Amino acid sequence: MKSKQTGVTLIGFLIIMVVVGFFVFMAMKLLPSYSEYMGVSKAMNQIATEGTNGKSLDDIRRDLMFKMGFQYVDDATIKPSDITIQREPGGGSTLQVSYDKQIPFMYNIDFLLHFNKSVPLAGNVGQ
Numbered sequence: 592m593k594s595k596q597t598g599v600t601l602i603g604f605l606i607i608m609v610v611v612g613f614f615v616f617m618a619m620k621l622l623p624s625y626s627e628y629m630g631v632s633k634a635m636n637q638i639a640t641e642g643t644n645g646k647s648l649d650d651i652r653r654d655l656m657f658k659m660g661f662q663y664v665d666d667a668t669i670k671p672s673d674i675t676i677q678r679e680p681g682g683g684s685t686l687q688v689s690y691d692k693q694i695p696f697m698y699n700i701d702f703l704l705h706f707n708k709s710v711p712l713a714g715n716v717g718q
Contacts, residue, residue, distance in 0.1 A: 621702060624692050628706050630662030631669065635686060639710040643684070648676055651686065668692060676712070684712040 599607070638655050646654075652674045659669065673690040687709045694702040 617696070620694055620696055621704075624694060624704055627662075627664050627668060627692075628708075630664045631659060631688060631706070632708055634658035634662050634664070635688060635708055635710045639686060639712050642713045648674075651676065655686075655688075677709075685709050686712050 652671045675687050677685045689707040692704045
């Protein structure tokens with residue numbers, strides 16, 4: 592009885608490794624940005640739970656930028672103009688951070704990531 596060999600050939604294995612390597616390289620480029628976004632989210636939650644009674648938008652921005660420094664968020668990633676406060680009709684306020692991040696991938700291919708996070712603020716925000 593003749594047995595037939597099964598398995599992946601060397602060429603097939605190399606093709607699989609190229610595809611896997613491409614996705615690993617892509618993940619290595621994107622993971623730091625998502626890790627940085629988690630730091631932004633954590634800093635925003637800290638600001639929201641502290642309370643903002645009487646603080647102005649500039650004070651909140653300053654506090655948020657200070658807390659993001661502890662979360663390893665790059666200063667060039669988020670500009671103060673990306674941090675806004677929206678007033679709700681019921682009297683509450685929402686802290687919103689919305690920013691884009693462009694990540695070079697290879698040659699002339701870039702990733703453009705858009706991050707947007709909102710958290711309700713406790714307390715009254717001053718002018």
